[in-house]
Amino acid sequence: MTAAVSVRGAIKSYGHNRVLDNIDFTAESGRVTAVIGPSGSGKSTLLRAINHLEALDSGFVSVYGELIGVRVHRGRLKELSERAILRQRSRIGFVFQSFNLFPHLSILENVVEAPVAARQVPRLEAETRARELLAKVGLADKVDAYPRQLSGGQQQRVAIARALALQPRLLLFDEPTSALDPELVGEVLAVLRDLATAGTTMIVVTHEIGFAREVADHVVFLDAGRIVEQGPPAEVLVNPTHDRTREFLSKVV
């Protein structure tokens, strides 16, 4: 098995508050990794560090063997130029909790924007591919609508199509269903389930324990910036070895 993502010795502080405290973990290619934990445990920061939306104080992240956001220079890690970081990000899909669709662009333009601007894909080709992706997430009839005319669940499905348009090697999801009405959660999870079945490499920060149990291959439980335990969902979610994990699960399930 090849490591898609490898995080080594990741440390990040905001002032005196250490949000990531020596994190080590590996996500396998073609597998789904679920990151769970209480609010403020550092799960979102960890996810954002993987595509360098958040710079680490020390430690590093590599995706398919490529260092992200930094390079080795004279025995030290040095931050890459903004342009190089943007190029790396265009190979990693990121889906936000609050969708962050571009409200002034139509659904089609939202999905077409990155391939055309970041990858120089010809416009017509990008549009054809965007329509296919929107059909795949069940929104073929909404291509000309604007984001605010859609429901939350539909917006999040557009955001997933927008991330997929870059044909990423890795997809990162930051609590993709937390901003949704309960009845809309299912439609977004269904899209994630399809992606998992198709063998997409994904890391999902989530509060949906049921979803993690059903879809994830690997579960990481984070608390106070540290990994408390990790392993297959059948172990971590069903028979946790740590009290802290047990306590957390008893509250959310």
Added chain:
Amino acid sequence: MTSLPTARAPVTEPPDDLLSQKVVPLRHPWRWVAGAAVLVVLAQAAHALITNPVFQWDAFGYWFFRPVVIEGLLLTLQLTALSAVFGLLGGIVLALMRLSRNPVLRAVSWGYTWIFRSIPLIVLLLFLANVTALYSTLSLGIPFGPSFVEFSANDLLSFFVVAVLGLSLNEAAYAAEVVRSGIISVDQGQLEAAAALGLPKGRQYRRIILPQATRAIIPAYANQLIGLLKGTSVVYITSLLELFGVVQTQASTNSGQIIPLLMVGTVWYVILTSALSVVQYYLERRFSRGALRTVPATPLQRFRARLRSAGVAR
């Protein structure tokens, strides 16, 4: 427990044949009275305006399209247009400097805005008009080093240039704050999403941030522009004869006609401001794309729709 009154008036249900009839809405006679009272006051004011001989409407008609007035009007338009363009460009640069992570750029931008918002426009214009007293030559070259071209400040700084320069410098300070307020009104998540998609830095601003910021900028900048249009009247102190300058000088040579001449100026300013307001309305509509679920019809579209439905009804 207190017992409820049991002896209630028997409820008589209205007869069934009433169910098919529409409910008569409550009438509001006082609205009609208030409306009529305001109309009477307005009519009185209009009557006074038209019949009072002080306004000399024949003189007003004589002056309104005089070539000298039209020339002043064109100069006002030129001053406004040039200062608006330079002021806005300067304002965008200043706003981006203020929002940059470079502390030097931030401080300089803040300092510029502080100085030029502090100096009254009239003082700035007089200052620039007298700049020849301070610098007799202006040169273009390496900073603190040799110069390539030299201008005599007197040749370069004609009154027109002084006026445009002064108005633009002043305008840029205000435009910077208007543009900055627009940019910071855009949700932080937008920049984050653009960065996560790997969009090039320039594109993040041009394609994602500025179009959304423009929606917030337009009403504030339209205000600013209308202020500038009327503010150009200040340049008459540098003996540049724009609309107000013309009105003022004509009034001093044609005694007794100051009121009609001021009315000529006022009406032209009202016309120009109205034109700007219409432009503002359509620009706002254009940039509300996506921000509103449905864009409301323009007054013109509503008027046409009404005509059409009236036609169908007939």
